[in-house]
Amino acid sequence: MKRLISIILTVLFGVTFLTGCSQNKQTSNLKFKEIKTEELKNNLENKDYVIVDTRINDAYNGWKLDGVKRGGHIKGATDFAANWVDVDVANKESKLLEIAKNKGITPDKNVVLYDANGKDALKVAEFLSKNGYNKIYIYDVKKWAEDESLPMVSYKNYHMLVPAVWVKDLIDGKNPETYSGGPVKIFEVSWGDESKDYNNGHIPGAVHINTDEVEEGPMWNRLSDDRLEKFALNNGITADTTVVLYGTDSMAAFRVAAILKYMGVKDVRVLNGGLSAWVREGYQLETKKNSKSPVQSFGAKVPVNKNYIIDLEEAKEILNDKQGSCLVDIRSWEEYIGKTSGYDYIKGKGRPQGAVWGHAGTDPNNLQDFRNIDNTMRNANEILSFWKEWGITPDKRLSFFCGTGWRAAEVLWYADVMGIENISLYDGGWNEWSNTKGLPIEVGEPKR
Structure with a gap:
C-alpha cells in the first residue's frame, strides 16, 4: 500500500512539475508582446516607437546570419546587441543604460526588439524590463527579410568587416557569403617579433605579422613600395589572396589592412571585434607557431590604389x-x-x-x-x-x-x-x- 501511494505521489509531483515548467515558459514568452509585421511597418516613422536590432553587429551591418533572406537592418532601426549584456566591463549596467539612452531607447518609447534566433531579443528585453522599461515588443526579422518590398539597409562594403563564423567557415573549407574562392591567409597583427597575444592563443592557422614589417620610425610612416612588396611576398600575400586580419585589439590589424589595400590586395577583411569575437562564439584557439609561406610574385605593380x-x-x-x-x-x-x-x-x-x-x-x-x-x-x-x-x-x-x-x-x-x-x-x-x-x-x- 505504501509503495502504491509512493508511486501515485511521484506521478502527481512529476505532472505538477512539468505543468509548472510549461507555465513558466509560457509566462516568459507572454511577458513581452509580439508585434505583427504590418503594425511594425505602420510605425516605422512613429516617434513614439524605437526599432532595435539585437543581433550581433555583423548582422546589422549587412551579413545574412541565422537564416535571414536579406542581410542588414530594418530601415531606421538602431542597434543594441544582446551580447553587449555579457561584456565584462566595469559599471556595465550603468554604461549599457547610458548607451540605450543615447540611442533613443528610453522607457517612454514603444521599444521593438528584433532578432532572427528567438534568443537575442528576449535577452535584451529582460535587461530593459528589469531597468524600468515596460512597453517592449518582440519581432522575428526573418519575416521582414522575406518580403522584398520592406526596406532594409546594408552598408555598401559590409564584407570588409567579417563575423567570426565567416572566418570559421573559411577554415573549415566552406564557401561563405562574398567569398569567391582562391587562396586564403589569416594573420594575427600586433607589434613585436614575439607576440604575447599570438603565443597565448590564436585562430587556427594564423600567422603573426609584426607591424614593424610595414612601417618604421622615427615617423612611423609606411615603408617604401618596394619594401612593402617584399613584406607581402615574405608573408605569402598576392594581389589575389583573400587576407583576413585580426588582433586582441584590432587597431594594428586595420593599419595593415589599409596598407594592403593601398598596395593592391583585392580582398582584405578584418575580423569585427577582434579575437574576443572569435572566443565569444566558443571557437578553439591554438598555440603552435605557424610559419610564413613566401611566394615569388605579388601579381601587380605596387601601389595599385595609390x-x-x-x-x-x-x-x-x-x-x-x-x-x-x-x-x-x-x-x-x-x-x-x-x-x-x-x-x-x-x-x-x-x-x-x-x-x-x-x-x-x-x-x-x-x-x-x-x-x-x-x-x-x-x-x-x-x-x-x-x-x-x-x-x-x-x-x-x-x-x-x-x-x-x-x-x-x-x-x-x-x-x-x-x-x-x-x-x-x-x-x-x-x-x-x-x-x-x-x-x-x-x-x-x-x-x-
Missing part, C-alpha cells in the same frame, strides 16, 4: 580646399586642442591649421567614439551624426590622420565599409606635421 594613402603634399592640398575637402583629425579632444601630444615620443602639441576634429577616444590606445562596447564598429548613423557637426560629410574628399596612422586607419576602414568613396589616410599624421619646419599649427578650441 590614393588610398597620401603624404604631406596631398595633405596640404586638402587643407587648401576648404569647401570640398576635410583633413580629419582622429585624435582625442585634448590632443586636438593642444593640451597634450598624446605620445611620449612626439613633442609638438596642437593640430595642422584647418584640420577638423573627427573624434576618437580619450587616449591614443582607444577609439571608443567609433566602437561599440564589444569593440565592434559603431553604427554609421551615429558616426555620420557627430561628423556632420564638424562639416565632415560623405560628399567631400576626406583624409584621416592621427599621430602615426593606427587610429586613423581603423576609421578609414569604417568609412570604406559605409561606402564613402573619396577617402584616404594621411600617413604621416601629426608626427610628421609637427616635426616639419614651417607648417602652420593651431592650438585651442577652433572658432566654428
Whole structure:
C-alpha cells in the first residue's frame, strides 16, 4: 500500500512539475508582446516607437546570419546587441543604460526588439524590463527579410568587416557569403617579433605579422613600395589572396589592412571585434607557431590604389580646399586642442591649421567614439551624426590622420565599409606635421 501511494505521489509531483515548467515558459514568452509585421511597418516613422536590432553587429551591418533572406537592418532601426549584456566591463549596467539612452531607447518609447534566433531579443528585453522599461515588443526579422518590398539597409562594403563564423567557415573549407574562392591567409597583427597575444592563443592557422614589417620610425610612416612588396611576398600575400586580419585589439590589424589595400590586395577583411569575437562564439584557439609561406610574385605593380594613402603634399592640398575637402583629425579632444601630444615620443602639441576634429577616444590606445562596447564598429548613423557637426560629410574628399596612422586607419576602414568613396589616410599624421619646419599649427578650441 505504501509503495502504491509512493508511486501515485511521484506521478502527481512529476505532472505538477512539468505543468509548472510549461507555465513558466509560457509566462516568459507572454511577458513581452509580439508585434505583427504590418503594425511594425505602420510605425516605422512613429516617434513614439524605437526599432532595435539585437543581433550581433555583423548582422546589422549587412551579413545574412541565422537564416535571414536579406542581410542588414530594418530601415531606421538602431542597434543594441544582446551580447553587449555579457561584456565584462566595469559599471556595465550603468554604461549599457547610458548607451540605450543615447540611442533613443528610453522607457517612454514603444521599444521593438528584433532578432532572427528567438534568443537575442528576449535577452535584451529582460535587461530593459528589469531597468524600468515596460512597453517592449518582440519581432522575428526573418519575416521582414522575406518580403522584398520592406526596406532594409546594408552598408555598401559590409564584407570588409567579417563575423567570426565567416572566418570559421573559411577554415573549415566552406564557401561563405562574398567569398569567391582562391587562396586564403589569416594573420594575427600586433607589434613585436614575439607576440604575447599570438603565443597565448590564436585562430587556427594564423600567422603573426609584426607591424614593424610595414612601417618604421622615427615617423612611423609606411615603408617604401618596394619594401612593402617584399613584406607581402615574405608573408605569402598576392594581389589575389583573400587576407583576413585580426588582433586582441584590432587597431594594428586595420593599419595593415589599409596598407594592403593601398598596395593592391583585392580582398582584405578584418575580423569585427577582434579575437574576443572569435572566443565569444566558443571557437578553439591554438598555440603552435605557424610559419610564413613566401611566394615569388605579388601579381601587380605596387601601389595599385595609390590614393588610398597620401603624404604631406596631398595633405596640404586638402587643407587648401576648404569647401570640398576635410583633413580629419582622429585624435582625442585634448590632443586636438593642444593640451597634450598624446605620445611620449612626439613633442609638438596642437593640430595642422584647418584640420577638423573627427573624434576618437580619450587616449591614443582607444577609439571608443567609433566602437561599440564589444569593440565592434559603431553604427554609421551615429558616426555620420557627430561628423556632420564638424562639416565632415560623405560628399567631400576626406583624409584621416592621427599621430602615426593606427587610429586613423581603423576609421578609414569604417568609412570604406559605409561606402564613402573619396577617402584616404594621411600617413604621416601629426608626427610628421609637427616635426616639419614651417607648417602652420593651431592650438585651442577652433572658432566654428
